Amino acid sequence: MQQWNFPSRADCLACHNSAAQFTLGLRTRQLNRAQRYGTETANQLEHLTKLGIFAQAPPANSGRLEQYPQWPEQVAGSLAPPASMTALARAYLDANCALCHTPGGPSNSGVDLRFHTPLEQPGLLNAAPAKGRLGPAEGALLTPGKPELSELYLRFKVRGEGQMPPFASNLVDEQARALIEAWIKSLGMGR
Numbered sequence: 001m002q003q004w005n006f007p008s009r010a011d012c013l014a015c016h017n018s019a020a021q022f023t024l025g026l027r028t029r030q031l032n033r034a035q036r037y038g039t040e041t042a043n044q045l046e047h048l049t050k051l052g053i054f055a056q057a058p059p060a061n062s063g064r065l066e067q068y069p070q071w072p073e074q075v076a077g078s079l080a081p082p083a084s085m086t087a088l089a090r091a092y093l094d095a096n097c098a099l100c101h102t103p104g105g106p107s108n109s110g111v112d113l114r115f116h117t118p119l120e121q122p123g124l125l126n127a128a129p130a131k132g133r134l135g136p137a138e139g140a141l142l143t144p145g146k147p148e149l150s151e152l153y154l155r156f157k158v159r160g161e162g163q164m165p166p167f168a169s170n171l172v173d174e175q176a177r178a179l180i181e182a183w184i185k186s187l188g189m190g191r
Contacts, residue, residue, distance in 0.1 A: 145188015
């Protein structure tokens with residue numbers, strides 16, 4: 001049986017905050033990709049522009065705009081070349097976590113998970129978690145090569161106290177969990 005959770009207004013405002021400009025909508029780099037429309041494939045931004053969806057149309061050449069890599073199931077059928085694991089993981093963190101984990105955001109962890117923020121930022125690699133631990137004492141927020149010692153990963157795979165996101169989520173995103181696990185393991189190579 002599916003369990004539904006309806007966040008309160010206060011819960012909503014935890015994410016719909018001034019750092020997120022009160023919206024949690026799609027970003028240009030999420031829409032700037034090939035998408036199937038029936039039997040045709042077209043750039044999603046260009047297609048939405050032709051439909052008159054935007055009050056202010058994006059530049060005509062979508063190739064000049066940044067884009068997230070496409071998820072593996074979107075690559076099937078040759079919509080796009082496979083992306084690197086790091087690019088996929090960083091895009092996921094940016095789209096799903098950086099709304100709170102950003103400068104001025106409601107998370108007081110000090111971690112910035114935006115797409116272009118270097119991993120070497122203070123307070124992430126091998127740093128002690130600021131909000132308690134789910135894992136062992138020798139763990140850190142992000143322990144390269146060791147997802148089982150990385151709070152970032154551990155919070156992905158639990159539901160309940162300590163989970164991320166902290167509410168409005170009752171199921172683990174298994175595809176994202178597997179991606180983050182593999183990405184953290186890959187960070188241990190060559191370090």
